[in-house]
Each structure stands twice: as structure tokens, then as C-alpha cells.
Amino acid sequence: MKGLKTVEKKQIALGVFLMGTGHHMASWRHPDVPADGFEDFNFYREVAEIAEKGKLDMIFLSDGLSFHRLSHPAELVRLDPLTLLPALAAVTKKIGLAATASTTYNEPFHLARKFASLDHISNGRSAWNVVTSYYEHEASNFSKKEHLAHDLRYERAGEFVEVVKGLWDSWEDGVLIRDKESGVYFNSDKLHSLNHEGKHFSVKGPLNASRSPQGHPVIVQAGSSEAGTTLAAQTADVIFTAQQTLEGAQQFYKKVKKKVIASGRKPDEVKIMPGVSPFIGRTEAEAKEKYEQLQDLIVSEIGLDFLSDYLGGMDFSNLSLDDQLPDEIPKTNGNQSRRKLIIELARRENLTIRELYKRIAGARGHFTIFGTPEQIADQLEAWIVAEGADGFNLMPQYLPGGLSEFVEQVIPILQQRGLFRKEYDYSTLRGHLGLLMPESKYSALKTR
Secondary structure, eight states, X not given: OTXXXXXXXXXXXXXXXXXXXXXXXXXXXXXXXXXTGGGOHHHHHHXXXXXXXXXXXXXXXXXXXXXXXXXXXXXXXXXXXXXXXXXXXXXXXXXXXXXXXXXXXXXXXXXXXXXXXXXXXXXXXXXXXXXXXXXGGGXXXXXXXXXXXXXXXXXXXXXXXXXXXXXXXXXXXXXXXXXXXXXXXXOGGGBOOOOEEOSSXXXXXXXXXXXXXXXXXXXXXXXXXXXXXXXHHHHOSEEEEOOSSHHHHHHHHHHHHHXXXXXXXXGGXXXXXXXXXXXEOSSHHHHHHHHHHHHTTOOHHHHHHHHHHHTTSOOOTTSOTTSBOOSOOXXXXXXXXXXXXXXXXXXXXXXXXXXXXXXXXXXXXXXXXXXXXXXXXXHHHXXXXXXSOSEEEEOOSSTTHHHHHIIIIIHXXXXXXXXXXXXXXXXXXXXHHTOOOOOOHHHHHHTO
């Protein structure tokens, strides 16, 4: 499988998804990991510098808006992404900076302003990961007893993104004159109020932040449900998805690209980047030993609760950990696509409850791969060749070591094969991803 020649000119997009000290729920117990890294800026700075050394496209930060004592440790205490990323912008130069922010528990004006500000601060490197909040207990922190229904959350999200993009278009290119001699600061003909009146939002505008270096910060959509992929096909630049098999990834890729075309866009305007969690060793056996080392550090109570949360609060008290999942699984108003993926994984591989929570303790349903650097590169390349992905969001099981290994051992192989850049060619995230800068809708109207 080495060096498949059919993709020499197609570049793999690579981001690194940061979740505390690593994606494995026991990562903080790893001997090479600082247990307090969740709240240490210098830890994140080191990780960002490693990622930029590897010429990765972006850093991608998860987020959550609630506390659960038996959650993934990275979700117990964490820094706010839109506070952390501006600080990382000051100590990096090229790498993109993506933050997760919920459309369910924010207002469009707030997020439009924050991401435009980050784009200015970083000189065009910001991205917004649009989520609708799937942890159901988040509602209680925002004066609500429960989430909006799943489809209604996505309906609200669609209008939310529409408003945000409209606010980003408030200022056309060239609106700011700043002529000291005449005293004219801006061209009023190129400044626009939005005057949006919709089902969920009423927003006048304009935004009090000018048009950003990328025109619009990059939009990332995480999720694989029908409602989520429909929204992503209409509005997103990047789709972050969980796929367990190449066949499933190919089906998802084909379905989403069709939706993108149906939305009046070109297929390459949306990059599909599944999550992938690599374990690298001098041999495949050594890579699996690293995996088992982390598996042995899982506290069973936390692993079981983690699984319960993904399955809508399922009660396991009357079941043995050596039983398989029962036929009836309670429905949830949370993450529909991830729940489906985990159930399918359990059924497909006949996993016991214990085996299942151990499987999702690391990558939470994302693709986990093992092998030598060459074998890891082979597997990534195979998905690109077979149109299962445009790139990947790397999910190191522990940090910073898991990312360092990938950058030092796998990146050079991808570069040798002509699949990944040796140097940054652009200064913006849109440039890294090969995405065009969107024109202001007001400028577009004038040219028609």
C-alpha cells in the first residue's frame, strides 16, 4: 500500500483536536503527561508549537458548558476556547485556530464579534466549530430545564449561522478610509445594517468589528446526523465527523458531497475531516502496548458513566459488565449520530459493556489506528485515495507526546509522498485549506 501514486497532487488536510491532556480519559494518569495541563497555558503553548512545527492546518479546541463529576477529565475543568486561542495567536504565526461555540446557549452578535476579533488578532487564522450542545445537562446552566428538541436546535443553528454571516458582511472591503486630513473615517455607502427578523432571532446590526482578514472565519460543523449534515452542506467549510470504517466513511463522504452540490456549492468547497486517533510504535505490537497501557489506567466507574452519558443516561445497575448491550436502548435528545455509531460498534463487534466503554474511552467512537509510522501513513493515504476523507482531525490519546510522535515520525513520510506540505504556502487558514475568501453579499449585489 506504500506511496499510492494516484494522490500525489492531493494534499491531506490535517488538524489536531485538543481535549485537555489527550483524548483518552486516562491520559492525565500517563507518566509523561502533566496532570494539571488542562489549565496550564504553557502546556497548550507547547502543543501549539509542536503542531505548527509539523505545518498542520489548525488547532481545534473542544468545549462544554456543564460539569459532571464522572465525565472525561478534560471536561471537568477547562479553559474557555475564545479566551485561550487569542493567547495562542500571539505565540504562533501560521497555524489555524478553531474554537467550539454553541448556537443553543449563545447569541449571534456575541459570536460574530468574538470570531471576527480572533480573525483580526491572528491575521486570518480563526475558525468557528458550530455545535448545538449535546450534553443535556448544559440546559440547567442557562435557565432551562431541558434542551430544545434535536431538530429545533438545528433549525435555530441554521438561522444563527445565517445571522452571523450577515453580520460579518456588515462591512464591505474598503469601507474604512481613515483619512486624517479630511476627517473621513469610513465610507457610509459600504456599511450595512442587517435588520434580520426571523423565527429565533431579531438582530439589527451592523457588527462593531470590521470585515476580517478571511472575509468570514472558517466554519466547521461537527456531527453526522441528517439535520447536522444538511446544515453543514449549506453553511460549513469543514465537516468534522466520527467514522469507524472506511466503508462507512465513503458512504458519508458521498452523501455529504451530494448535499453540498444540492445546496448550490462545489464539492471541494467543503472539506470532510474524520477524527483519527493514532498509536505509533516501532512495531504494530508496540503501538498496541501503548494503547493497553492507557486502557489499564481507566477507572471502571468513570468509563461506565461515560458510556451511559453517550447512550442517553442509560442505567447499567442491573446489568453485568460482561453482558452485551440490551436490545432496547433509551432514546436521547443529545448527540444522535454518536449514539448510533456506538451502538452499531457494539453490535458489529459483539462487544460486552466493559469492552465497549474501554473502546470509547479514548477516541469516543472515532477511528483508532495502530502501527509503525509507515503503517499509519498508509492507512491515512488509503482513506484519501478511496474518497473516505479530504483530511483528518488528529486526536492524540495523550499530550504532548502523542502529537510529537506523529509530527516527528509520520509527517515526514506524508511529505516524502507528496501528500502534505513541507512549508506553509499561505498565512490564513482558508489558504491552508484551499478555500476561497467569500465575497460580502452586499458587494456581490452591486456587481450583478
